[in-house]
Amino acid sequence: MALKTILKEIDPLAFDESLKMNPAQRKQYSVKQDEEERQNLDQKWAKLNTKIKSQTPEYSEPVVPFKSSNLIKNFNELYSKIYDKEKFIQS
Numbered sequence: 022m023a024l025k026t027i028l029k030e031i032d033p034l035a036f037d038e039s040l041k042m043n044p045a046q047r048k049q050y051s052v053k054q055d056e057e058e059r060q061n062l063d064q065k066w067a068k069l070n071t072k073i074k075s076q077t078p079e080y081s082e083p084v085v086p087f088k089s090s091n092l093i094k095n096f097n098e099l100y101s102k103i104y105d106k107e108k109f110i111q112s
Contacts, residue, residue, distance in 0.1 A: 070082050
């Protein structure tokens with residue numbers, strides 16, 4: 022709530038215009054990906070991996086950081102340090 026107040030005080034005209042945007046216009050400024058879009062992209066990757074696997078039997082899916090079963094700390098040294106520090110603090 023405080024952030025809304027601050028943004029409105031900084032530029033009231035831009036703030037009011039942003040409230041009038043439709044969902045398609047808001048999407049370009051979105052920080053979080055919606056669940057439906059995420060599932061659509063995951064299905065596309067699954068189809069692609071299946072097609073490659075059918076053409077090249079020795080193909081194995083690459084390990085990617087954006088799967089929920091993977092820890093992002095395994096793909097970024099900074100995140101790994103933060104993760105280890107958090108784990109240490111919680112112990």
